Amino acid sequence: METLRTDCLVIGAGLAGSAYALQAARRGLQVELLSLEAPLVANSDWAQGGIIYETARDPGQLARDIVEASDGTSHPAAVDHLVREGPAAVKELLLDDLGVAFDRDSAGGLEFTREGGHSSRRIIHAKDLTGHAILSAVAARVDVTPGITRRAGWVAVDLLTLSHNTDTVSDHYAPLTCFGAYVLDTASGEVRAIVAKKTVLATGGLGMIFLHSTNQPGSVGHGVAMAYRVGARLIDLEYVQFHPTVFFKKNAPRFLVTEALRGEGAVLVNARGERFMDSIHPRGSLAPRDIVARSIHQELAASGEPCAYLDLSAMRPDFIRNRFPTVVGRCAEHGVDVTREPIPIVPAAHFSCGGVHTDLSGRTNVRHLNAVGETGCTGLHGANRLASTSLLECLVSAKFAALADAAEIPGTEFRLPDPRPWSGPARDADPTLIRQDLQLLQSTMWNYAGIVRSSKRLTRARRILLELREEIQSFYRGCRLTRELIELRNAVQTALLVVHAASLNPRSKGCHYVTEEE
DSSP states (O other), X not given: OOOEEEEEEEEOOSHHHHHHHHHHHTTTOOEEEEEOSSTTOSHHHHOOSOEEOOXXXXXXHHHHHHHHHTTTXXXXXHHHHHHHHHHHHIIIIIIIISOOOOOBOTTSOBOEEOOTTOSSOOEEOSTTOHHHHXXXXXXXXXXXXXXXXXXXXXXXXXXXXXXXXXXXXXXXXXXXXXXXXXXXXXXXXXXXXEEEEEEEEOOOOOGGGSSSBSSOTTOSOHHHHHHHHTTOOEEOTTOEEEEEEEEOOTTSOOOBOOTHHHHTTOEEEOTTOOOTXXXXXXXXXXXXXXHHHHHHHHXXXXXXXXXXXXXXXXXXXXXXXHHOHHHHHHHHHTTOOTTTSOEXXXXXXXXXXXXXXXXXXXXXXXXXXXEOGGGEEXXXXXXXOOTTOHHHHHHHHHHXXXXXXXXHGGGOOOOOOOOOOOOOXXXXXXXXXXXXHHHHHHHHHHHHSSSSBOHHHHHHHHHHHHHHHHHHHHHHHTSOOOHHHHHXXXXXXXXXXXXXXXXXXXXXXXXXXXXXXX
């Protein structure tokens, strides 16, 4: 197959990847945007609560909330950058350009809500489908913007680097340099190379390496695994945030129950109806996520109950139905009337606070390789993420990566050789084996590297995963590529990286909680 060539290859079409593509194309760059089979299959689409739009006279309070939620570990420069640049990023793209339909009050002003860890109401929202409202507007604009080619159903396999994928001897000694990726077209089954001046990892999170997760299927840390294989620096991977409130009912799917419910007055209770958070943290049910998730975990471990509950009785039924129609509808599908009874909930893996290390312009230690959104890690979140910072981080990181690339590309000489042709076996993989391996991986991570960790549990997880990786690598080398096989390969590598990072950090901080209790 002919090699494709472009200015910018963007791997992932969630909010970060799509926003980068828009910003780059508007500055005259040609963009190849890899997305899954539908434009809105991304974690951004499932974000319910909202996006921070802090326009107060004291923006320093937001910075203090971010640092407090991180257990004092956020990178100050990253926090300052987000707080300073965030309002303009939201106003320029979402409000002025796209006119996203955020909820407004009777006077037409934006309606603000509050979530856990926030000291004030500073979050704008579109009912409880904020991510969908934002991403659908951005995706629609992407699809009519000249210079962007969306490749639906194309999945990145491996990054191309001068030291790995050319036959020129001198390239072996060059600094680490990315020049695109091998990509699988899932419709045809063919693998082809896309050569690019700039490659952008925007693959989202890694929550689906755990048994219970709020993430979209396939969110297994693709960008982290691909970056690791070419020598990129990774950081803070032990910090995986578990969302405290995910719907729980036997034989029903898990789904996120937005934190904004607690911002509007819902409280966490145990099976006896007791408000157990009030004695744990001054903000009670609105404590930072790591504290709430761990408290629920400990409450369930002590009581033997399968779940805790979210009590909405402080809110009027008509307000609940109007403000949270998605939660109301999804719970009703599974027999729970939230206007009359509490919502059964458990914690689940939600957001990766770590990732591929970048500067504030998305640059990694590999030349011409960027990472944005949840895939990248500037240190903004430290050990724990403040609610509703993720969509804002997507916008800000995408904007500044695109600005830097647009400034650099015209005056830079790029070495963009033809990579070695891809060759692979034709034997089909057994889907049953793929599913079984993934289930073992997810159960291992949930049981031994989840909300509460210990050195013994992590050692056991590492032993199981190392053996599983050997099986998967043999499997991978012997079979024709599919999306599921690529996901399995990246999932086991990401899982091992998370376990390794957790093993190296003996201190409990934020959402990395270590105990020697067995």
